[in-house]
Amino acid sequence: MNMRILAALAALTLPFPLIAQQSPAHDPAALQQKALGDNTAYGIVEDLTTEIGPRLAGTEREAAARAWAVTRLKAMGFANVRIEPFDMKTWVRGIETAEVTGPYSGKMHISALGNSASTGEKGLEAEVVYFRTLADLGAAPAGSLKGKIAFVSHKMTKTQNGASYGQFGGVRRIGPSLASEKGAAAIIIRSVGTDYHRNPHTGGTSFGEKGVPIPAAALSIPDAENLERMIARASKKGEAVRMKLVLTPRQIGTTQSGNVIAEVPGSDPAAGMILIGGHLDSWDLGTGAIDDGAGVAISAAAAKMIMDAGTPKRTIRVVWWGAEEVGIFGGRAYAEKHGAAGHALAMESDFGADRIWQVDFRLPEGTDDLQTRIANALAPLGVGRGRDVAGGGPDHGPIVALGVNAIDLQQDGTDYFDLHHTPDDTLDKIDPKAMQQNVAAWVTVLGIVANDPADLLPKAKVAE
């Protein structure tokens, strides 16, 4: 409250450009200091993971999370809290077991991939055909996998910026449809992950419009490596390893999902709003702590801190997105409904809860000074300026594609794929201190951009 009075007084006595650039109410150093001692974000993710838990897109649990979110965002004091619903086709998990039946034995830890077909309750027993890489699977002759289980065992490596997910995630995204084309009865992959625990990494796959879905699942990494050893030993004896899979997921048809929206109204609606958030849905194996309870918590805690410090020039719109994991359905529905108009900037937190180490921009020409001020203000938090073009986060992809600006506060992803899409995505994996550093970085950027005089409204796009 004192801060607001100070801001009002300052507005009366100082020349406009200086106010705009250094809003006393949203002074980066003061906001950072406050954020580094504030546990609002951790409280949000603690409550969400405890009171709601897993919240698969399109299910009753995601609906429960939306209802919880509306109550929570209203209690935090945000304006215009509401749900924007949309319809989606929904897939749910069933039984999932895997067992080596010969020449060795053993149960393996497995989880179906999103959109996997079912083996039926009686399961499927077949010979396993090993491919070291996705490219090797691609090179298999048509029809050569008929009646067999394809096994692809690409090994992912750790990277700070998560870049290896692009390459190695292909096994999960494309592998199943490739195996289906070649006649495989099913496909199992080494989990797309970097840990060594008996936790399979689930995630979405797609068979396209015309493809024939087959059972598709991920083995935990210790299981995948054990299977490789079994195959190597069996092949020396001229034998093939056989497995029995029981996977009974199913498509349950059209259900409802939705985006939960809340706002910090700005003093100058014409300046365009800042769109921030994370996704509320999660995969069903963990409790969705780092993916993406952390993101909804960091973005909302930062917006609340701005709101509590004083009215910003620009409106901040917080969106807790629905149905990100299964195809960015929330982001697509939003872009279709709202378009780019009136959006000055998009920022999302969806890469865990580790410290932010880099900032990247996608801002119009003539904003060099703004970018330098942001980078300088972030430096005390250990954040360096990167050379990538910001993407704005997965849920903002659709409106960034329509011309909206973006800033990415890059989280350290070195250990992110130890936990990503596994049962291990639970609250205990979040370091409260790292989360405070995230909020401090977010509030820094919001405090500057929300009050900046630059014209950040998207220009009408020329048809390409």
Added chain:
Amino acid sequence: MNMRILAALAALTLPFPLIAQQSPAHDPAALQQKALGDNTAYGIVEDLTTEIGPRLAGTEREAAARAWAVTRLKAMGFANVRIEPFDMKTWVRGIETAEVTGPYSGKMHISALGNSASTGEKGLEAEVVYFRTLADLGAAPAGSLKGKIAFVSHKMTKTQNGASYGQFGGVRRIGPSLASEKGAAAIIIRSVGTDYHRNPHTGGTSFGEKGVPIPAAALSIPDAENLERMIARASKKGEAVRMKLVLTPRQIGTTQSGNVIAEVPGSDPAAGMILIGGHLDSWDLGTGAIDDGAGVAISAAAAKMIMDAGTPKRTIRVVWWGAEEVGIFGGRAYAEKHGAAGHALAMESDFGADRIWQVDFRLPEGTDDLQTRIANALAPLGVGRGRDVAGGGPDHGPIVALGVNAIDLQQDGTDYFDLHHTPDDTLDKIDPKAMQQNVAAWVTVLGIVANDPADLLPKAKVAE
């Protein structure tokens, strides 16, 4: 072979005491150098975990492991390879699921404890009553748990020597029988472990001769902490958390287990044999890599290295014990059959595969020089001399109790309880370099004691 000839020549030309103390064939420095470049031990545990996998005591898988072991030990060149069978009562795991049914929701990762009763396939739904410690459970009034699920959430801490397992393991060993006495319908415990993964730690419990078995299971640590948060929130609202458990383990009656024995015959049978080994059975959730594939591998690889270097004075008897996990049945059967007579020393490896950091002794008076020589020979491997009295390992407890000497090569247990009795006990957790250091320490001690002139035979015990 050259080493043997050298040893024989040396025996002809050097005075006896010096030979005995510094057997050239078993020179510690030379053996250590060889061990630090040898992968025999890793190969054994790799083969065992890949070709056999989990091998629960009394089951067909443990029998398969014994058959595998006989073949393997013969192929390594050991003499007198044989199985000494014994009968045991056998418990096997069934279905195991746990779900919070109110006022929150969520599936939890759970595993039954050995000797747990069944809930029946339809399961058991009841109110959860929380106890912070085992002592708190002990203080609950008789009958106060009737129809309820007791939940004890003791937190274990990491220690290098594993001492905390004595204290905190009590929750698993005694908790279920205490809860049964007080009328509980079932008991769930926070896993006795130090990790933060969704892996329950199983392990044996006992209801005694007269106790009534109840369903008893361990939650993974992230699940236990989430349940604690749920209980705290619900109790603020005056509500109780309810859970549904489905646990269908069963006692399958009397089956056969056995100890697998192999020997390096010594030149002086009257000097008494050195009994070494690890246990061949494992819990059924992992593949038994660190518990205790590592131990059978380290002990046998060290014995083979002694055998290959030349005939020792004392016979080395390698035992791969059966049914350790469920009550040290193999060690008890051996002590009953063989007694203490003729055993100069017992040493077991059963605390993982991390580096050895300490040596402890239980040797007769007058062996100070021997102990000093052993400690000095181990020092180059980073092994310090401890002040504990050696126990000889769990399987050797019964004969050590009859008066047999013991030396403990203590492995670093700091991270052991991250993996102990979980699905995560898999080959990838073993560092081949640390395993070589283990073998180097073992071969050092064996090389010295197997050739030492000291009288190490057990004295006839006076009835106490």
